[in-house]
Amino acid sequence: MSDSDCIFCKIVAGEIPCAKLYEDDSALAFLDIGPVAEGHALLIPKTHYVTLDEMPADAAADLLRSLPAVGGAVAEALGCEGFNVLQNNGAVAQQLVGHVHFHIIPRSVGDEFHFNWPAGAYEPGRMDEIAEAVRSRLA
Numbered sequence: 113m114s115d116s117d118c119i120f121c122k123i124v125a126g127e128i129p130c131a132k133l134y135e136d137d138s139a140l141a142f143l144d145i146g147p148v149a150e151g152h153a154l155l156i157p158k159t160h161y162v163t164l165d166e167m168p169a170d171a172a173a174d175l176l177r178s179l180p181a182v183g184g185a186v187a188e189a190l191g192c193e194g195f196n197v198l199q200n201n202g203a204v205a206q207q208l209v210g211h212v213h214f215h216i217i218p219r220s221v222g223d224e225f226h227f228n229w230p231a232g233a234y235e236p237g238r239m240d241e242i243a244e245a246v247r248s249r250l251a
């Protein structure tokens with residue numbers, strides 16, 4: 113349910129304060145303490161899961177039910193034209209806090225938040241190979 117060493121579980125329990133944006137039975141949204149843009153928010157499950165793939169489908173659905181409204185409200189409150197949703201799983205993916213969280217990052221023209229997006233290309237056959245490897249794990 114919760115992990116006594118987890119900072120986000122402590123926020124859920126009210127042991128650490130947060131600037132709360134939204135709460136329901138399954139989810140909590142609050143402002144990120146180190147914003148990459150004003151209004152940068154986090155949406156988390158109240159139950160402790162380290163990574164997204166650990167979550168039962170129903171728990172993930174419960175968490176994400178509020179994402180459209182929270183994302184829209186954050187962008188509108190900050191007067192932004194759009195927002196990014198980011199979700200890191202594992203240290204290699206830059207996950208620092210080991211409790212599932214979705215970053216909601218309001219975006220404005222000319223802001224300071226940039227992606228390195230090194231779009232590449234597949235060698236012939238490799239795309240089908242990868243798709244089959246994934247499909248076989250979902251079957």
Ligand code: 5GP
Pocket residue numbers: 119128130131142143144145146147200206207208209210
């Ligand atoms: P990650 O790199 O794990 O995807 O992001 C973790 C995020 O949690 C960071 O953006 C960081 O600023 C935020 N964060 C870490 N500790 C706290 C905290 O105690 N309160 C709040 N509001 N945000 C936190």
Ligand code: ZN
Pocket residue numbers: 114115118119120121122159160161210211
């Ligand atoms: Zn936790």
